[in-house]
Amino acid sequence: MVSNVTSKSKSTNLTNRARMLVSCPDRPGIVAAVSRFLYEHGANIVQSDQYTMDPEGGLFFIRIEFDLDNLDARREQLKADFAVVAAEFNMKWSITRASRKKRLAIFVSKEDHCLLELLWHWQSGDLDADIAMVISNHDDMRGLVEPLGIPYHHIPVTPDTKAEAEKRQLELVSGQVDVVILARYMQIISPKFIEHFPNKIINIHHSFLPAFVGGKPYAQAYNRGVKIIGATAHYVTEELDGGPIIEQDVQRVSHRDNVDDLKRIGRHIERTVLARAVNWHVEDRVIVHQNKTVVFS
Known part of the structure; x- marks a missing residue:
């Protein structure tokens, strides 16, 4: 049984907003590859945070929020396309819809x-x-x-x-x-x-x-x-x-x-x-x- 009562929505329109979480071995080019991928798919990055445990052989973590027109219809294809980038960098990753509570x-x-x-x-x-x-x-x-x-x-x-x-x-x-x-x-x-x-x-x-x-x-x-x-x-x-x-x-x-x-x-x-x-x-x-x-x- 799930309640039909929901919280008040935040002022920001999250309909076309997605969140990407990535962790992978640190190496040059990770941010460039992710940013280029999102740019080529027409996404606009609205927030990006990153952290590296050790630039020499450590792990790299990044969280990106981005807006993409018609996100619901394009999300599965976006994930399929990003899997190619992820494989190159040995990433653990997820892409979720911000509007999905x-x-x-x-x-x-x-x-x-x-x-x-x-x-x-x-x-x-x-x-x-x-x-x-x-x-x-x-x-x-x-x-x-x-x-x-x-x-x-x-x-x-x-x-x-x-x-x-x-x-x-x-x-x-x-x-x-x-x-x-x-x-x-x-x-x-x-x-x-x-x-x-x-x-x-x-x-x-x-x-x-x-x-x-x-x-x-x-x-x-x-x-x-x-x-x-x-x-x-x-x-x-x-x-x-x-x-x-x-x-x-x-x-x-x-x-x-x-x-x-x-x-x-x-x-x-x-x-x-x-x-x-x-x-x-x-x-x-x-x-x-x-x-x-x-x-x-």
């Missing part, structure tokens, strides 16, 4: 702050995506979600029912969403589920990873006596809290702050960090390389 499924448990932040960004038009559904192992958030026209699915999870619950979740999201957002969803996702969404499950972890992985990180931080706490948005992999990091932020704390204080301060960091990461992902600003990311923010 990514469909999100938001998973949440009992804490609402990250969900509320995403809903607010979506309602204001700052999150250029469609929220297809919210799935929760508790029924607490239904009253926040359903009045917005977004389907809400309550799927309880216990140790005995976890496999069946995840099967039901997969039935709901398969073919219906592009990205899964774990907005303080306090359950571990199985490898089988992750296989369906490689680098398309974004989690918010309430610590500055790699510090304090696992459960109760604020209690861990308090017991360690840290002076800075943070939050980390990352892609989910089989390694617990070990996937490629998209965004992080921190705030100073002191010996006067107890565990509840750290949680309160941390909630503000979590909601901001997750919103940034989700926004960058849906705007095709993230390239994953091994267990790292290049983010053209």
